[in-house]
Amino acid sequence: MQRILREHFGFQDFRENQEEIITNILQKKDVFAVMPTGGGKSLCYQLPSKLLKGTVVVISPLIALMKDQVDAAIENGFSAAYLNSSLPVEEVFAIYRKIHAHSLDLLYIAPERLAMPHFFETLKTVPIAMFAVDEAHCISEWGHDFRPDYLSLSSIAGNFRDIPIAAFTATATAQVQEDIIRKLSLRDPFVVRASFNRKNLFYRVEKKIDVEKQVHRFIMDHPGAAGIVYRATRDSVDVLATYLSKHGIRALPYHAGLSTEERTRNQNAFSKDEADIIVATIAFGMGIDKSNVRFVIHADLPKHIEGYYQETGRAGRDGEPSECVLYYTPGDAYKIRFFINQIEDETERSTVEAKLVRMCRYAAVNVCRRRQLLEYLGETLKSDNCGTCDVCVGAYDQRDITTEAQIAMSAISRTGQRFGRLYIIDIVMGKATKRVIEFQHDKIKTFGTGSHKGKDYWLAIIDELLVQELLIQDGDRYPVLKLTKKGSAVLFGGESVSANMRPEIKAEVVRKVSRTEAGSQFEDYDPVLFDMLRTVRRRLADDQGVAPFMVFSDKTLHEMCRRYPTTAEKLGDITGVGQYKLERYGDDFITEIKAYLENNPAIGQHLRR
Ligand code: ADP
Numbered sequence: 001m002q003r004i005l006r007e008h009f010g011f012q013d014f015r016e017n018q019e020e021i022i023t024n025i026l027q028k029k030d031v032f033a034v035m036p037t038g039g040g041k042s043l044c045y046q047l048p049s050k051l052l053k054g055t056v057v058v059i060s061p062l063i064a065l066m067k068d069q070v071d072a073a074i075e076n077g078f079s080a081a082y083l084n085s086s087l088p089v090e091e092v093f094a095i096y097r098k099i100h101a102h103s104l105d106l107l108y109i110a111p112e113r114l115a116m117p118h119f120f121e122t123l124k125t126v127p128i129a130m131f132a133v134d135e136a137h138c139i140s141e142w143g144h145d146f147r148p149d150y151l152s153l154s155s156i157a158g159n160f161r162d163i164p165i166a167a168f169t170a171t172a173t174a175q176v177q178e179d180i181i182r183k184l185s186l187r188d189p190f191v192v193r194a195s196f197n198r199k200n201l202f203y204r205v206e207k208k209i210d211v212e213k214q215v216h217r218f219i220m221d222h223p224g225a226a227g228i229v230y231r232a233t234r235d236s237v238d239v240l241a242t243y244l245s246k247h248g249i250r251a252l253p254y255h256a257g258l259s260t261e262e263r264t265r266n267q268n269a270f271s272k273d274e275a276d277i278i279v280a281t282i283a284f285g286m287g288i289d290k291s292n293v294r295f296v297i298h299a300d301l302p303k304h305i306e307g308y309y310q311e312t313g314r315a316g317r318d319g320e321p322s323e324c325v326l327y328y329t330p331g332d333a334y335k336i337r338f339f340i341n342q343i344e345d346e347t348e349r350s351t352v353e354a355k356l357v358r359m360c361r362y363a364a365v366n367v368c369r370r371r372q373l374l375e376y377l378g379e380t381l382k383s384d385n386c387g388t389c390d391v392c393v394g395a396y397d398q399r400d401i402t403t404e405a406q407i408a409m410s411a412i413s414r415t416g417q418r419f420g421r422l423y424i425i426d427i428v429m430g431k432a433t434k435r436v437i438e439f440q441h442d443k444i445k446t447f448g449t450g451s452h453k454g455k456d457y458w459l460a461i462i463d464e465l466l467v468q469e470l471l472i473q474d475g476d477r478y479p480v481l482k483l484t485k486k487g488s489a490v491l492f493g494g495e496s497v498s499a500n501m502r503p504e505i506k507a508e509v510v511r512k513v514s515r516t517e518a519g520s521q522f523e524d525y526d527p528v529l530f531d532m533l534r535t536v537r538r539r540l541a542d543d544q545g546v547a548p549f550m551v552f553s554d555k556t557l558h559e560m561c562r563r564y565p566t567t568a569e570k571l572g573d574i575t576g577v578g579q580y581k582l583e584r585y586g587d588d589f590i591t592e593i594k595a596y597l598e599n600n601p602a603i604g605q606h607l608r609r
């Protein structure tokens with residue numbers, strides 16, 4: 001096992017649970033494993049293919065990903081192929097010949113293939129090492145993307161009695177687990193439930209003020225890095241993608257309103273590092289395997305924490321530090337609520353509403369973000385300070401805002417709780433608009449008491465009061481502000497309020513924090529060399545017709561940019577450089593690194609010291 005891990009994958013150590021899973025498979029036991037995205041599931045079924053007799057049959061619903069998975073396996077020295085409805089018939093025949101010749105380590109198929117009697121019979125006549133069921137929650141009606149096709153997998157256990165089945169999913173609920181085990185008839189399986197704590201992800205929430213500008217600034221702080229920006233609607237996707245492109249950023253849109261060709265084209269461009277940013281609705285993600293996504297931004301509020309966790313999970317699969325940012329304003333919750341209110345079924349409506357409330361709380365309260373996410377997934381974070389979220393690194397700067405809160409709430413109360421934010425701010429700031437005069441609100445006591453501060457400041461205060469649920473937005477057509485019980489307690493009952501009115505966190509701080517706090521593996525690397533090696537990687541990937549991250553991950557390049565390997569032996573010691581990739585790509589990288597060191601003798605001297 002260790003030898004194959006090193007030679008084929010170029011890794012020195014197994015990740016959590018991988019070794020146990022593989023050992024059980026080798027002992028022909030069934031396995032059920034829940035592991036988060038990026039947990040390293042694929043290695044668990046790829047590695048045994050070199051140790052067991054016969055082919056590993058991998059069943060996956062993600063047809064769009066199969067080619068990528070097969071390409072990546074071939075890059076690592078596996079003989080691999082896939083069968084699905086997209087292939088021309090000659091290719092299908094060629095693969096059947098390979099199956100009969102027992103020459104495949106890995107065969108990827110879509111579930112409907114297994115439902116074809118002819119194919120099923122073929123499998124019975126050739127040696128099979130194991131069945132790996134990827135995205136196994138698809139067989140469960142409780143899973144979020146149930147596929148009827150998956151039900152055909154129920155017949156594997158009965159027909160292949162001595163062959164182990166390993167089921168993998170990133171969906172954690174106990175109900176789904178039970179359902180999968182039962183539907184696949186797993187035989188006394190070895191069960192693994194990995195932690196869902198993604199230690200390399202930095203979580204933070206920012207106040208959403210002018211989100212296009214905020215996203216733009218964030219991206220400018222992360223030059224050349226790949227990122228996904230999620231938006232709630234197709235229109236807002238188009239607007240943001242256009243805005244970013246106009247500012248010279250390589251950004252592309254992705255949503256269900258685009259043609260299939262355009263979606264595929266944009267996704268491929270992103271996968272191949274030809275575009276840095278994908279701006280997308282949540283339609284984007286299922287078919288993305290890219291390991292070097294350095295950040296996931298939510299420019300609009302997600303509807304629930306499951307979704308948020310899953311979408312942010314697409315960052316940092318390679319284990320390198322990555323960021324997850326949510327731009328939050330209570331106004332977004334108001335918009336979502338508008339749709340929730342149209343749900344007729346009362347039970348469903350209250351379930352959806354409760355999920356939204358949890359999502360808002362995640363963004364609003366000053367409690368470790370990681371703790372909140374994990375708690376939602378049924379896991380308790382052990383340490384008090386996770387070290388890699390905005391709350392834990394102390395980005396919060398609490399200030400007493402009782403006076404400001406009283407001014408705003410008094411204006412709301414004295415005008416009868418019938419007006420929206422902008423009108424209230426006019427009163428607070430003492431603006432005698434036509435409307436204000438009409439209602440004689442220039443006569444109330446609060447008029448002008450907040451004129452020493454600007455409009456943005458008061459907008460931020462009202463947002464904060466909404467976040468802390470001292471105010472709610474109510475009303476069918478226009479949102480009007482009303483006091484809650486908590487709000488009344490501050491206005492009339494002498495309670496105080498504090499808030500975090502901090503400036504945005506600088507990218508630099510996050511980078512430094514995630515490197516020092518999250519452990520020594522996140523050391524710095526040489527950014528100039530990284531850019532050069534990235535270019536080499538792009539060129540090699542283009543030549544091979546694969547995505548750059550399949551040649552080497554960011555993690556691997558980062559390590560090269562710390563250790564400057566100039567011999568094949570040293571390069572082979574780097575995580576992710578297996579024997580096959582060393583032979584194929586080693587020289588190109590060594591040449592580049594050598595040239596770089598020659599041009600920068602100071603670095604060379606430093607290394608020799
Ligand atoms: P999942 O399918 O669970 O989302 P993958 O199988 O795609 O995860 O693996 C995620 C990333 O982790 C890949 O880039 C993979 O190369 C890397 N990886 C997997 N196992 C290891 C390991 N033992 N050491 C280092 N990196 C690993």
Ligand code: ZN
Binds near residue numbers: 368386388390392393
């Ligand atoms: Zn934290």
